[in-house]
Amino acid sequence: MIALLISLGLGWATARDTKVEDVKTTVFVTDIHCESCSTKIMNNVPALGKGIKDVVVSVADKTVAVTYYTSKNSDEKIVKGLRSLHVEATPVAQCKPCCIVPPVTPEQAQKMNAGPQTDCCKDN
């Protein structure tokens, strides 16, 4: 009985971790510049691929925040999907902090997905 309870507990904990890992939110820095760009993205969410949970577009910040299931999609696929809508996008963690609007500290950038950093300034 105790072994069964321990197993159930471990299984529940594992499932929680899995559930958290399954969903990811990535903020992309884009070249969008007006409301019609935002409307275009929101009208074509399926173009970003499968497993999309939420999309939030900020024209003022030129960002697109995408929440998705990692088992069904990836940052690369979403970038490709945005490119098919004529929107160039780069995950914010890959941008130099000074280029990001609003600016983030290096510590905040490190907390996001680590990876090679791109000079996004030329795209803004």
Add this chain to the structure above:
Amino acid sequence: MRCLFVFMVVLTSLGVCATNDDVLSDSTVALHEVEVESSMSGNYLSGSAVEKREMINSIGLKKMACCTLAESFENSATVSVGYSDAVTGARQIRMLGLAGVYTQFLDESRPTMRGLVSPYALNYTPGDWLRSIQVSKGVASVTTGHEAITGQINLEYRKPTDDERLHVNFYLDDMLRPELNLTSAIHFKQDKSLSTIIMVHGSIDTDWREMGAMDRNHDNFRDLPNTRQVDVANRWLWLLPNGIQLRWGARYTAEDRLGGQLNYHRQSGDAERQLFFERFDAESGYAKPLSVYGSHVTNHDASAYLKVAMPLRHIVTDGQGGEWQDNVALVADWSHFDTRSYFGYNGYNAHENSVSLNLRMDHYLAPHSSLAVGVQGRMNYVRGAMLNFRYRPIMLSAMPNHYSWLQTLLDEHLDEREIGAYAEWNTTLRQRLTLVAGMRVDYNDWAKQWLVTPRLHVKWDITPRTTLRASGGMGYRTPRAIIENLGMLATGLDIINATMYLPGRALFPNDVTDLKAPGKRNYNNLEKALTVGGSLTQTFTLGRDQRASLSLDYFHTHFLRSLFVTQEPLAGYVLFYNSGATNYTNTWQLDFNWTPVERLNVLATFRYSQSRVGLPMLAQGGPEQGVYYLLTNETQTVERALTSRFKGVLNLSYATRFRIWVFDITGQLNGPMRVPVAGGNIQESYHSPTYGQLFAQVTRKIGHAEVYVGCENITDYRQKDPILGADDPFGPQFNSMNVWGPLMGRKFYVGVRWNLY
């Protein structure tokens, strides 16, 4: 960046960058605020427009297949769509209980779809080319002319600045009729300051299914004509660095429409009819009569436009960042329409050329007060001829195979020139009360009349959620008796131009061969009407929706002079004549819009119309002079024929997140209409039944594409006998004008839309 151009705009197009200060506007319609398109409601009432205005945005246009502009109004009770007759299949609308000819159509604020093209124009605007439609009731702004009597419908097309480099819409229905729409926006500069859009539409009836499928009521006539159509349009936009905006474009439509009996074919039918008239001998009256009844209509429509807008130096500011700049605009339009048509023996050929110029200046007196002044000129030239030919056998023992023929030939010759000036003052007081007062004066040299057109609109925001609107004004239009009543040629009735006959003069229906009209038509009287009305709109919280709305409106249109076309006073004849007799409508409408849960929208609307006309009484002469009739001053007021008393629409629309799945269902309830009888006895007319229709559609987004599947007229309700006397189509009882219900039954369709960015 400074806002370079501030027109009075209706901004519902999705293709316009509203956040940039260089506002790009294709429209010049009186409004004060930018419209914010609801993310859910496809059909909604405008909160900021000074007129009672119903908006149909891209979501609303996608609720049904919306192959043409006509289908776009199936969710609206404001606009009812029907058929002019059962042979040509031409769609026509009704607004405020009156025919669609009293509604002014605008192509991004430029008057369009008028003159000879008006009976067919609804079919020449593919629904897929449109971004949105604004339907305004009552008289409209004087800046667009004097013709809007019942209302105005403004069409917003896809823009050169759209993001879709290629858009494809393919449609197929269960009659195996394919339609293809292609649009392509091309930007020559990265900031889209030089852009163009090309739009192409093609459709064809294949007749691949058995003949029986095209004749479900088994009267041996096609339920709808076999139609082939091609439309091409090209629009340009050029924003110059100095602030000048140039817009120009052109379009062309070619249509071929074959109707009539099932075994009537294009080439053989044309050849047989031509042979008949070549061999027809006016003296002996002999030629082999036509064996099959057929109708063939061939139309060509071309138009072009140029709009130039330039900012002026004068600017007013409100001290809070708002700026309004004076501007001047020039709009030039040209159009050409050619129609060749026949209906059995009857025929109508005509062409029209029109040119118009509008020069307008907007001057801002204060931040919320402006004055628009302008001059406008127009030239219309129409040349046409109508043949009303009745060929009936009279068997005489001494002369077997002798036929008696009756022929009426009406020449149509219209040289119309008009010049006018207008001024419109637009002001908002304390952000609560908006007044739009306009005056227009035109001189029409065809009617030899001065037209004075005063119009007033008032909008009072009693509370932030309660709006009262009122409007009133005059309207005038040049009637086109033949083309606007083309269905009368698809009958066996004799057509009499009674405008030549003043009351007291005799009509000689038995000797109609003498009724050859003079070189010019004599109905040189413009139609003149007064329309007044108002509405009350209340926005309130209902459940989770804080923006539910309820609106009630009433409009009254009273004609001071109009052209009557009626088959009722004299048995066997269609009369058209000018008259100041009774002619009015009263219309009440209730609209309800509610979003009970997220992404579920409920739209309910109900319209009731009371429409009356005064038909002339005829006095009959004595036998010693032959039977003749006198058109008297006496009239009897009757319910206007073929106008539904009421119409109700209920639309439910639900979309999943990001509109991956969209479900639309629409129910219509159509009230009875008085159906005229051509027997001359109005007491014998009857009312059509009340009937319902159901439409449904499911849409699914897949990647860059959208697939839609739907069904129109799910209950398969049809008017069983739209054609009277179908067993003797060349006889006097043949009549296809009395259409009150659907001609086609249930129709399934499937389609796909795909975008490349």
